[in-house]
Amino acid sequence: MTDIPRDRTDQSLIALRRILRATELYSRELAQSVGLTPAQLRVLQILAAHDGHDTPTDLAHQMGVSQATVTALVDKLVTRGMVSRVPSHTDRRQTHVTLTKAGEAAGKEAPDALQQRYVREFEKLEDWQQALILAALERVAAIFDSGRHDAAPVLTGGEIRAARHE
Amino acid sequence: MTDIPRDRTDQSLIALRRILRATELYSRELAQSVGLTPAQLRVLQILAAHDGHDTPTDLAHQMGVSQATVTALVDKLVTRGMVSRVPSHTDRRQTHVTLTKAGEAAGKEAPDALQQRYVREFEKLEDWQQALILAALERVAAIFDSGRHDAAPVLTGGEIRAARHE
DNA sequence: ATAGTTTACTTAGCTTACCAAACTAAACGG
């Protein structure tokens, strides 16, 4: 531990940035090619992972955005015929956002090229390499996640239902 | 998509998503606290890394956005007094976007959430852990980058091209 | 030198994503 850690810190930061940048650019690109935006695609994918339907609240939760944003996204997906809104019969306040066949197909057809590529390459790696990468990624994720809640800044005037995030 | 938690591939994807998500949310949050948006912050940081000035074209290039977008961003930074536009005297078509003192300060004061938190935690780790994480991140970055502009890079074995970065 | 092209940047007009605050409607707890 007498080493100066600067070097590796910087390098890992650069790698991280490359990942972020590639993701950002790529998802734009991809979504464009399928006629869906990244956010819309995410909705379809989450729905697919939930038997094709989910409530707006849950979606908002899982995407880390507000309900209002989900409403807007779902609106667009509805007009594109990708999902439909089905009122719940157990609780009539609730709506189920439901994948249509078209939506299901679209979600599958564009299963996030980023992911595709990653899966493909990852699975080429040897076992021990996979294990190392996984461990490293989880570590990094933990670092980032750790700061997620305490951040709640300012807005001290009165209590805010800060219940929103995650 | 299967319901069954598959394996390391899936887990690593999840970790990756966590990283992306945390970064996204955090950078919004942070930038807000300084009165700047993430994109605006990025401009300041790039400028800082370029002796405080750069052309819109270069900025666009480095950020992976169009010139028009840069114009809009710079407009906002100008009205906030963070940068100014200085016409080049060697080529009068060119503009130099130049950091003001305020811009320099702001860029420093909010040195990129990503960096902040990550650096602190990363440097707490032991040497060998740092090395592993770095290796893993670079690997992943290479996977993502590899698909960026041409169709078939096919990286075989350990060879990875780490081209194209400032 | 002057017309035509290329390069650098801005303008204009639009879409998407996001949010907070206000609103509607149903459910629940007395």
Place this chain on the structure above:
DNA sequence: CCGTTTAGTTTGGTAAGCTAAGTAAACTAT
């Protein structure tokens, strides 16, 4: 029945991004 909480939507706003169409300077070739 009333009040509160919960689910969603609406409204109005900001920001980031794009394309396409300008303007102006700088090259290039007549």
